[in-house]
Amino acid sequence: MSANQMSLQFSSRSENESFARATVAAFASQLDPTVAELTDLKTVVSEAVTNAIIHGYENDPDGVITIAASIEDDSVTVTVMDNGVGIADLEMARQPLFTTKPELERSGMGFTIMENFMDEVQITSAPGKGTIVKMTKRIESKRALVN
Template sequence: MSVINKFSLTFSAQSCNESFARMVVASFVAYLDPTLEELEDLKTVVSEAVTNCIIHAYDSDPTKEILMNGIAEDGKITIEIIDHGAGIEDTELARTPLFTTKPDEERSGMGFTIMENFMDHFEVSSTLGGGTRITMMKRIASKKALFN
């Protein structure tokens, strides 16, 4: 029987909460004893996803909210970042390296590429005007995670 640990958190779409979201995920996964690289990968992808919500989904409107869910089970952590913002017209195009809808704001267009490359599983679903859900999974390779 596997042990499931989970959390759900809603926070304001403000840039100051990007670091908060990173720390929540780092604290949540700590009991799995991740490597420094695994921990940094998780913090980076959360940062990218939350920043996308703030900048692209909500156009920096701090009155909007972001939902972040986490599930740890069988040595894997799954993170969902959900917004109810603008949505993405073409998710395949948005996943193309260097593509950005905000070139005037010096956006690199690498957020989805980073998320996809740092995680073992990455998926994005979106509806124009209805928001976006990012689901990402990473296996934690520690012995503790394998035997919990």
């Protein structure tokens, strides 16, 4: 069975974060996720898109964010990509509470939240080339919970 896929691109504007979150949730709804699973997905999409806007493009609304999502069997994979400034030290960036924007009162918990809410998170980044965050979550169908 081949994966069902979707993708979208949008301007790196904070007002598009809720659009991205709702679109991924609508796509994933075909797996009949629980409310908690949908909340997890929406949260990680929000974190990844916000990171791309604030850190990747440094609030430049001319940047473009791409989201791709796929469903295969009982898993949804969401990939958030930007062509922004990239991450100089990925291991440091993955540390809880680390932020490069303390003046914006950023908590530094974005990657930690993604890693805690998803089954798998892969981050690829290069300075001057952008960042790709690929996240996978296995969905336990409501039907499976009833049985």
